[in-house]
Amino acid sequence: MRIDAYAQIQQVYNTKKATGAQKTAKPSFRDAVQISSQGKDFQFAKQAVGAAPDVRTEMTDPIKNSMQAGTYHVSDSDFADKLLEKYSALLAQ
Numbered sequence: 823m824r825i826d827a828y829a830q831i832q833q834v835y836n837t838k839k840a841t842g843a844q845k846t847a848k849p850s851f852r853d854a855v856q857i858s859s860q861g862k863d864f865q866f867a868k869q870a871v872g873a874a875p876d877v878r879t880e881m882t883d884p885i886k887n888s889m890q891a892g893t894y895h896v897s898d899s900d901f902a903d904k905l906l907e908k909y910s911a912l913l914a915q
Contacts, residue, residue: 857865888894 885894
């Protein structure tokens with residue numbers, strides 16, 4: 823058995839223990855964020871839209887009630903006119 827070879831291997835694996843974290847100098851500047859007035863307006867509008875209900879019940883409730891009561895009727899000619907308007911608008915695109 824060669825002891826000197828073992829000593830060489832042991833030297834390779836002997837490492838110095840890690841020292842504690844070193845203190846670094848504090849930076850002399852700070853990051854800052856500035857939001858433009860347009861960005862603030864956009865955020866305000868986004869919050870207002872988020873708070874608004876998806877369905878305007880004051881508009882839909884009367885129609886819903888008349889449908890449930892069986893008194894809601896749509897004129898065939900009015901329906902056909904609207905349908906043709908939409909179709910014409912699609913063709914114009």
